[in-house]
Amino acid sequence: MRPLEIFFWHVHGSWTTAFVQGPHRYLVATLPDRGPDGLGRARTWCWPDRVVEVGPAEAATAPIDVVVLQRPLDIDLAATWLGGRRPGRDIPAVYVEHNAPQGRINDLRHPLADRSDIALVHVTHFNSLFWDSGRSPQRVVEHGVLDPGHRFNGELPRAVAAINEPARRGRVTGTDLLGPLGAAAPIDLFGMGADALGGQDVTQAALHTEMARRRAYVHPFRWTSLGLTLIEAMMLGLPVVALATTEAPEVVPDAAGVVSNRLTVLQDAIRTFVHDPEAGRAAGHAGRQAALARFSVDRFLAEWDVVLDEVTAS
Numbered sequence: 367m368r369p370l371e372i373f374f375w376h377v378h379g380s381w382t383t384a385f386v387q388g389p390h391r392y393l394v395a396t397l398p399d400r401g402p403d404g405l406g407r408a409r410t411w412c413w414p415d416r417v418v419e420v421g422p423a424e425a426a427t428a429p430i431d432v433v434v435l436q437r438p439l440d441i442d443l444a445a446t447w448l449g450g451r452r453p454g455r456d457i458p459a460v461y462v463e464h465n466a467p468q469g470r471i472n473d474l475r476h477p478l479a480d481r482s483d484i485a486l487v488h489v490t491h492f493n494s495l496f497w498d499s500g501r502s503p504q505r506v507v508e509h510g511v512l513d514p515g516h517r518f519n520g521e522l523p524r525a526v527a528a529i530n531e532p533a534r535r536g537r538v539t540g541t542d543l544l545g546p547l548g549a550a551a552p553i554d555l556f557g558m559g560a561d562a563l564g565g566q567d568v569t570q571a572a573l574h575t576e577m578a579r580r581r582a583y584v585h586p587f588r589w590t591s592l593g594l595t596l597i598e599a600m601m602l603g604l605p606v607v608a609l610a611t612t613e614a615p616e617v618v619p620d621a622a623g624v625v626s627n628r629l630t631v632l633q634d635a636i637r638t639f640v641h642d643p644e645a646g647r648a649a650g651h652a653g654r655q656a657a658l659a660r661f662s663v664d665r666f667l668a669e670w671d672v673v674l675d676e677v678t679a680s
């Protein structure tokens with residue numbers, strides 16, 4: 367397909383880092399205050415030069431082929447930024463749903479339910495299943511993750527967890543489970559806002575280095591779309607100990623670690639991997655192979671090019 371002019375807001379840094387590896391020109395919304403509606407280029411991820419910052423005046427007249435929406439407010443915001451061009455009517459549009467739905471199961475109706483003018487794309491099959499999208503055509507394009515390399519060394523007889531805003535998100539992220547799980551072996555916590563609970567807030571590069579020094583990755587999330595750090599941990603070569611919730615059972619093969627909703631089973635797994643680094647190394651190798659096969663950026667970009675081609679051709 368021909369290279370496209372794609373307009374979007376910087377909403378999900380890890381997802382966007384994979385998305386902008388394609389052959390297109392990516393116009394990212396930018397405002398002087400660098401707020402959520404104009405964050406611009408990433409500061410903590412490495413994006414190629416073909417990601418170009420544009421303000422409202424530039425976006426209003428830019429020859430945009432497709433707009434990528436990621437929040438309900440983006441639908442109306444796009445018309446403001448794009449000189450009155452409305453997504454799905456005046457300009458082709460794709461809505462990427464990053465999140466699992468929240469609320470009672472009968473009330474999980476998607477904001478784009480029953481709309482056919484904007485393509486709806488989920489990032490996991492779990493999300494697609496749980497969101498009520500009505501008659502809207504939808505598809506799943508699973509994540510693509512840049513390979514950080516096999517870096518596991520397990521020099522520290524400890525486990526690691528990566529949770530952003532662990533205090534605020536609490537039970538959703540399983541922050542409360544770190545205490546019981548930590549009875550098996552010490553668990554070091556990293557992530558944005560983790561310092562409030564005695565953890566560390568570090569850059570992405572530093573996080574990968576620190577994770578690789580530990581002997582197991584603990585994924586205590588009760589409800590999440592799919593934490594990309596779980597995939598990164600597998601690519602780094604760490605064995606995984608995870609709750610059997612949302613998409614995790616589909617992502618972590620048996621040979622790559624232990625997935626369960628029984629705390630005693632998870633504790634035993636942490637204990638085993640921390641005290642037997644060779645068992646962890648073997649599980650980590652299996653996890654890395656599985657993650658590379660399923661979440662390669664090449665596969666991700668190829669699937670996205672199919673979506674973009676269909677949307678812009680219609």
